[in-house]
Amino acid sequence: SQQGEEDPQALSIQEGENATMNCSYKTSINNLQWYRQNSGRGLVHLILIRSNEREKHSGRLRVTLDTSKKSSSLLITASRAADTASYFCATAALNLYSGAGSYQLTFGKGTKLSVIP
Amino acid sequence: DTEVTQTPKHLVMGMTNKKSLKCEQHMGHRAMYWYKQKAKKPPELMFVYSYEKLSINESVPSRFSPECPNSSLLNLHLHALQPEDSALYLCASGPVPGRVVRETQYFGPGTRLLVL
Numbered sequence: 001s002q003q004g005e006e007d008p009q010a011l012s013i014q015e016g017e018n019a020t021m022n023c024s025y026k027t028s029i030n031n032l033q034w035y036r037q038n039s040g041r042g043l044v045h046l047i048l049i050r051s052n053e054r055e056k057h058s059g060r061l062r063v064t065l066d067t068s069k070k071s072s073s074l075l076i077t078a079s080r081a082a083d084t085a086s087y088f089c090a091t092a093a094l095n096l097y098s099g100a101g102s103y104q105l106t107f108g109k110g111t112k113l114s115v116i117p
Numbered sequence: 118d119t120e121v122t123q124t125p126k127h128l129v130m131g132m133t134n135k136k137s138l139k140c141e142q143h144m145g146h147r148a149m150y151w152y153k154q155k156a157k158k159p160p161e162l163m164f165v166y167s168y169e170k171l172s173i174n175e176s177v178p179s180r181f182s183p184e185c186p187n188s189s190l191l192n193l194h195l196h197a198l199q200p201e202d203s204a205l206y207l208c209a210s211g212p213v214p215g216r217v218v219r220e221t222q223y224f225g226p227g228t229r230l231l232v233l
Contacts, residue, residue: 042207102148102150102165107160107161
């Protein structure tokens with residue numbers, strides 16, 4: 001089932017502007033991650049924020065997490081044409097079923113970002 | 118090596134065919150995943166293997182049969198698929214709980230499947 005809901009579904013900006021994408025989720029999480037996907041390709045992990053963290057930075061990326069509102073935002077500063085892609089948030093929950101377990105990711109619907117040169 | 122490889126990149130098959138998708142990683146990850154992604158939709162989890170044992174099957178039809186022959190390989194066997202099964206199939210790997218530095222998953226480029 002899909003848990004994360006991204007907002008907006010599509011975003012078009014000029015190169016150099018900032019892009020903000022939001023994500024809401026419903027259940028408790030271990031962490032929340034943001035992934036990027038270029039057209040029809042595999043996903044690339046961008047940044048992870050743990051449930052006890054409120055803000056995290058990585059280069060031009062800034063992620064915030066509000067567990068009381070069950071929401072997160074991804075800010076890309078000084079956008080470039082190469083940032084054009086779909087961005088997905090994914091909530092990670094620990095799955096201990098069947099022994100060793102795994103981390104189960106549930107993806108949101110994604111935001112399609114277009115950066116116009 | 119932080120790469121997950123998938124073969125083939127593209128696959129066209131008829132509804133009576135049997136084919137297999139392959140995934141390989143050499144990062145020492147003991148959790149491996151199959152996802153299905155339809156156009157303009159997010160990835161949906163199909164199967165999870167943990168230490169080469171199937172730990173999650175998200176109510177996937179039996180025409181999809183996963184296999185994990187060893188800690189580096191993951192297969193998805195396909196038989197009697199339907200046109201609606203056409204999608205991008207993504208493989209991912211990641212650490213298991215307790216051996217974690219980062220709980221991220223590493224994705225392969227996917228196999229784009231078309232069922233005629």
